[in-house]
Amino acid sequence: MQTRFSDEALEQPHIREADRILRSCVHCGFCNATCPTYRLLGDERDGPRGRIYLVKALLENPDAGDTVIAQTRLHLDRCLTCRNCETTCPSGVEYHKLIDIGRAEVEARGRRSLTERVFRSLLRRSMGSSRTAGPLFALARGVRPWLPRSLQEKIPPRSVAPGKRPPAGRHTRHMLVLEGCVQPGLSPNTNAAAARVLDRLGIRLEPAPAAGCCGALDYHLNAQDDGLDRARANIDAWWPAIEAGAEAIVQTASGCGAFVKEYGHLLAGDPVYAERAAVVSRLTRDLVEVLRDEPLDTLQAADGRRVVFHCPCTLQHAQRLGGAVEAVLARLGFQLAPVADGHLCCGSAGTYSVTQPELSRKLRDQKLKALEASGPELIVTANIGCQTHLGGATNTPVRHWIELVDEALDPAETHPSSP
Ligand code: SF4
Ligand code: SF4
Numbered sequence: 064m065q066t067r068f069s070d071e072a073l074e075q076p077h078i079r080e081a082d083r084i085l086r087s088c089v090h091c092g093f094c095n096a097t098c099p100t101y102r103l104l105g106d107e108r109d110g111p112r113g114r115i116y117l118v119k120a121l122l123e124n125p126d127a128g129d130t131v132i133a134q135t136r137l138h139l140d141r142c143l144t145c146r147n148c149e150t151t152c153p154s155g156v157e158y159h160k161l162i163d164i165g166r167a168e169v170e171a172r173g174r175r176s177l178t179e180r181v182f183r184s185l186l187r188r189s190m191g192s193s194r195t196a197g198p199l200f201a202l203a204r205g206v207r208p209w210l211p212r213s214l215q216e217k218i219p220p221r222s223v224a225p226g227k228r229p230p231a232g233r234h235t236r237h238m239l240v241l242e243g244c245v246q247p248g249l250s251p252n253t254n255a256a257a258a259r260v261l262d263r264l265g266i267r268l269e270p271a272p273a274a275g276c277c278g279a280l281d282y283h284l285n286a287q288d289d290g291l292d293r294a295r296a297n298i299d300a301w302w303p304a305i306e307a308g309a310e311a312i313v314q315t316a317s318g319c320g321a322f323v324k325e326y327g328h329l330l331a332g333d334p335v336y337a338e339r340a341a342v343v344s345r346l347t348r349d350l351v352e353v354l355r356d357e358p359l360d361t362l363q364a365a366d367g368r369r370v371v372f373h374c375p376c377t378l379q380h381a382q383r384l385g386g387a388v389e390a391v392l393a394r395l396g397f398q399l400a401p402v403a404d405g406h407l408c409c410g411s412a413g414t415y416s417v418t419q420p421e422l423s424r425k426l427r428d429q430k431l432k433a434l435e436a437s438g439p440e441l442i443v444t445a446n447i448g449c450q451t452h453l454g455g456a457t458n459t460p461v462r463h464w465i466e467l468v469d470e471a472l473d474p475a476e477t478h479p480s481s482p
């Protein structure tokens with residue numbers, strides 16, 4: 064794709080990066096075929112190729128008027144950042160980096176309405192901390208029966224209590240784990256189950272108490288500076304354990320993992336944090352990357368339940384780990400039913416279900432139909448966002464896949480009672 068940036072514009076790092084990405088696109092349009100919003104809306108501007116053109120037009124025209132900015136924002140806001148288009152693209156276009164540049168540009172050039180700004184700020188502040196997210200969801204669960212159905216669906220069902228974590232200091236192999244912001248309140252058993260399973264494999268899994276939200280929530284709501292501040296705070300929180308020999312930083316939520324793996328890129332220009340951010344990204348592993356390298360034949364886990372797996376976009380498209388969980392579960396003896404259109408997003412996408420409720424609901428309903436086609440007893444996934452989004456709209460329990468493994472390994476010690 065040809066670009067028309069002036070030499071002066073190209074002196075800015077973000078324009079140089081946008082120029083490089085734009086030039087890699089051959090505008091073939093293959094990506095439209097797998098874009099969930101293009102499939103739903105049929106509008107070129109709601110597909111990846113159209114959004115790429117919108118960002119290009121905006122960046123090339125510093126004098127773009129309010130209408131152009133508002134239209135560009137509308138179509139960029141509708142993008143799920145699911146990155147399905149990147150998996151499909153034959154030219155390796157780094158779409159997510161371009162859309163981040165486009166979103167920051169839109170935000171810098173025109174303010175949103177006051178209502179929208181307040182709403183997005185509240186969303187970031189309430190969801191970006193386990194101290195506020197947990198109590199908020201607990202309160203919402205208490206009044207759930209009296210709310211309209213559309214709101215009930217947004218409130219996740221009661222979570223499974225966390226069973227006992229293994230005693231600290233039992234093994235010399237040591238890995239950090241991110242607790243995150245919403246997961247401790249919504250699914251406290253996920254990290255406890257991961258710690259128990261890794262304990263059986265001789266690995267100690269411990270959180271760094273000062274680490275918090277990975278920053279993805281802020282970053283993708285266009286508060287990019289706040290998102291980077293959270294990244295810096297996490298790097299500081301993890302650094303002493305890294306220096307003490309922690310082997311990896313394990314992520315049990317694929318959304319957080321995808322973002323922490325980007326710290327190195329996002330902080331590359333930071334004179335203080337660039338080097339440490341690169342180390343943190345290099346050490347970051349999704350839980351499945353840890354388990355697949357371990358001798359799983361020592362564990363006999365399968366428990367005969369009918370299970371399906373929903374692969375989050377952040378696992379298959381962002382981290383390119385599609386099929387990895389299925390392979391680990393198969394090695395442990397589980398038989399998963401196939402799921403049609405497994406590459407498509409469930410509509411959770413961070414805060415998308417709140418900011419774009421209609422599109423999100425359509426995607427969720429399509430996904431649940433595909434997942435439940437085989438009549439499963441349990442749906443497992445790898446990201447807390449997908450887990451709660453899907454779980455709010457079905458009677459089939461939706462859990463993290465590590466809970467399934469944990470329960471099958473030792474049903475007496477863990478807490479298999481489903482919500
Ligand atoms: S598939 Fe890749 S190269 Fe083709 S239009 Fe989409 S982003 Fe551009
Ligand atoms: S990230 Fe997802 S929603 Fe956005 S353009 Fe790509 S495929 Fe479409």
